[in-house]
Amino acid sequence: xxxxxxxxxxxxxxxxxxxxxxxxxxxxxxxxxxxxxxxxxxxxxxxxxxxxxxxxxxxxxxxxxxxxxxxxxxxxxxxxxxxxxxxxxxxxxxxxxxxxxxxxxxxxxxxxxxxxxxxxxxxxxxxxxxxxxxxxxxxxxxxxxxxxxxxxxxxxxxxxxxxxxxxxxxxxxxxxxxxxxxxxxxxxx
Amino acid sequence: xxxxxxxxxxxxxxxxxxxxxxxxxxxxxxxxxxxxxxxxxxxxxxxxxxxxxxxxxxxxxxxxxxxxxxxxxxxxxxxxxxxxxxxxxxxxxxxxxxxxxxxxxxxxxxxxxxxxxxxxxxxxxxxxxxxxxxxxxxxxxxxxxxxxxxxxxxxxxxxxxxxxxxxxxxxxxxxxxxxxxxxxxxxxx
DNA sequence: GTAAAAAAGTGCAATGAGTCAACTTAGTGA
DNA sequence: TCACTAAGTTGACTCATTGCACTTTTTTAC
Numbered sequence: 229x230x231x232x233x234x235x236x237x238x239x240x241x242x243x244x245x246x247x248x249x250x251x252x253x254x255x256x257x258x259x260x261x262x263x264x265x266x267x268x269x270x271x272x273x274x275x276x277x278x279x280x281x282x283x284x285x286x287x288x289x290x291x292x293x294x295x296x297x298x299x300x301x302x303x304x305x306x307x308x309x310x311x312x313x314x315x316x317x318x319x320x321x322x323x324x325x326x327x328x329x330x331x332x333x334x335x336x337x338x339x340x341x342x343x344x345x346x347x348x349x350x351x352x353x354x355x356x357x358x359x360x361x362x363x364x365x366x367x368x369x370x371x372x373x374x375x376x377x378x379x380x381x382x383x384x385x386x387x388x389x390x391x392x393x394x395x396x397x398x399x400x401x402x403x404x405x406x407x408x409x410x411x412x413x414x415x416x417x
Numbered sequence: 418x419x420x421x422x423x424x425x426x427x428x429x430x431x432x433x434x435x436x437x438x439x440x441x442x443x444x445x446x447x448x449x450x451x452x453x454x455x456x457x458x459x460x461x462x463x464x465x466x467x468x469x470x471x472x473x474x475x476x477x478x479x480x481x482x483x484x485x486x487x488x489x490x491x492x493x494x495x496x497x498x499x500x501x502x503x504x505x506x507x508x509x510x511x512x513x514x515x516x517x518x519x520x521x522x523x524x525x526x527x528x529x530x531x532x533x534x535x536x537x538x539x540x541x542x543x544x545x546x547x548x549x550x551x552x553x554x555x556x557x558x559x560x561x562x563x564x565x566x567x568x569x570x571x572x573x574x575x576x577x578x579x580x581x582x583x584x585x586x587x588x589x590x591x592x593x594x595x596x597x598x599x600x601x602x603x604x605x606x
Numbered sequence: 607g608t609a610a611a612a613a614a615g616t617g618c619a620a621t622g623a624g625t626c627a628a629c630t631t632a633g634t635g636a
Numbered sequence: 637t638c639a640c641t642a643a644g645t646t647g648a649c650t651c652a653t654t655g656c657a658c659t660t661t662t663t664t665a666c
Contacts, residue, residue, distance in 0.1 A: 235633050239643070263622060274645050279624065314603050349542070370605050377591040381581055381598055385574050392570055402566040409570055413602040414503050416559050427661090428614070453652060463616050468653065 243281045245271040250288035255336055259289075259344040286350035289341065297358040299324070301365040313366055317386050318407040325390070326399055342395055355387045362387065385410060432470045434460040439477035444525055448478075448533040475539035478530065486547045488513070490554040502555055506575050507596040514579070515588055531584055544576045551576065574599060 249270035253262040264285055268275045282288050300320070307316035328334065341347045363383035364374045372379065385406075393402045438459035442451040453474060457464045471477050489509070496505035517523065530536045552572035553563045561568065574595075582591045598604075 235642070238633085242643080264624080265622080275623090276625085276646080277644055280643075283624095285623070312603075313605070349538075353538070377581070377585070377594050378598055378603070381574075381577075381595045382603055384577055384581055385570075388570075388573055388577065392566070392573055396566070405566050406570045409567055409602075410598075411602045413598075413600045414501075414567070414571055416502070431614085452650085464653090465617075465655095466615055469614075472653095474652070 242271070242273060242277070246273065246278055246281055247288055247291045251337070254289065254340055259340065259347060286347060289347055290351060290354055293354055296355075297361050300358060300362045304362070304365040304369055313369060314382070314407065314411050318403070321386070321389060321403055321407075322400065326403065329399060348394075352391045355390050356384065359383045359387055382410065428470075431460070431462060431466070435462065435467055435470055436477055436480045440526070443478065443529055448529065448536060475536060478536055479540060479543055482543055485544075486550050489547060489551045493551070493554040493558055502558060503571070503596065503600050507592070510575070510578060510592055510596075511589065515592065527584075537583075541580045544579050545573065548572045548576055571599065 246267065250262070250267045253266055253270060264275055264278060267288065268278045271278075300317075303316050303320040304313055307313070311319075329338070341351055359380065360383075363376075363380040366383060367374045367376045367379040370376070370379065389403060389406055392406060393399045396402045435456065439451070439456045442455055442459060445451075453464050453467060456477065457467045460467075489506075492505050492509040493502055496502070500508075530540055548569065549572075552565075552569040555572060556563045556565045556568040559565070559568065578592060578595055581595065582588045585591045
């Protein structure tokens with residue numbers, strides 16, 4: 229298992245070619261104006277091959293979301309002494325994914341997602357999919373049942389943040405305000 | 418505009434026939450095992466006609482969600498003196514939609530939705546779609562800008578509640594706990 | 607009361623996503 | 637080398653959804 233092996237490498241190459249082709253065409257013509265077949269052709273594979281690498285059209289756009297879930301769980305488990313779960317999550321959101329958001333290379337990518345309803349929906353789902361895992365980590369940390377509703381709610385609300393702050397001029401401030409709500413409860417602003 | 422007119426009535430009848438046919442077939446065979454054509458045929462109309470009444474397959478299942486949005490807004494605006502927005506929303510959630518949940522006739526319907534991923538997704542979206550409107554009402558009430566992030570977050574979190582409490586043994590208690598979180602902030606349970 | 611205008615519905619063909627089954631090819635490992 | 641396995645191919649297929657041209661009501665205006 230040291231070397232990935234030629235097979236693995238070729239597989240990865242094909243996958244990458246597909247993702248690249250897709251992103252290129254989507255940016256050129258717009259998501260809806262590109263068909264699966266266009267993408268497969270651009271990457272010079274058959275459409276069936278494409279579907280062996282990606283479960284659907286939207287997945288071609290969200291290709292690098294492997295260890296988000298593990299990261300969130302680690303944040304809960306390995307936080308500093310005396311730091312609350314909510315504060316640890318706040319820190320992670322601010323330091324972690326918020327930085328990626330204003331990479332200049334990300335701009336057109338972000339525009340693509342924001343201008344395509346199907347991708348917005350799918351993107352939100354990619355986050356909230358981790359609700360169960362994050363919730364379980366929080367519950368374990370608090371020493372309560374894994375299906376504790378407060379923990380599930382907190383997890384869900386935290387994972388809603390990307391959707392809530394998308395396209396905001398001051399995402400940092402927005403994130404802070406949301407965490408204030410989660411920490412202290414609603415106060416008439 | 419007094420009488421609905423024959424036209425309106427016929428239109429409504431067709432629509433109802435479609436919704437009924439769809440629900441019947443879905444319950445009989447399961448969502449994925451029923452095609453649009455099956456439904457159209459059962460209701461004795463063409464598939465084209467079906468799509469003039471419903472924007473898609475999932476919409477056939479969620480047919481009675483007209484004034485949810487208006488209701489939420491009314492709850493915010495016309496609450497009792499001295500009652501906070503959050504408490505008004507809590508009351509509405511507990512009194513309003515929670516009661517419908519345990520109608521015995523609803524059981525198989527609920528099962529259908531819960532066992533079909535496409536319908537779960539669509540159902541969640543039906544709620545969160547009202548985020549903007551509810552958020553605006555809350556912001557107006559609080560006298561802040563309509564895109565105030567705290568208001569948007571509160572609206573979103575409240576509308577997340579159906580998704581969070583779906584299939585719970587004690588929905589009432591769950592709703593209360595979530596509102597406690599929104600009122601007082603997160604407390605290690 | 608009759609003639610448009612508007613709406614409801616139909617039929618049909620097309621597009622595009624996603625699936626399936628049977629096959630070929632190339633990498634792996636003994 | 638040889639058999640095994642996973643990647644890829646082909647082509648046909650299902651199904652949702654849309655567009656277009658057409659017919660049949662119902663309503664509205666004259």
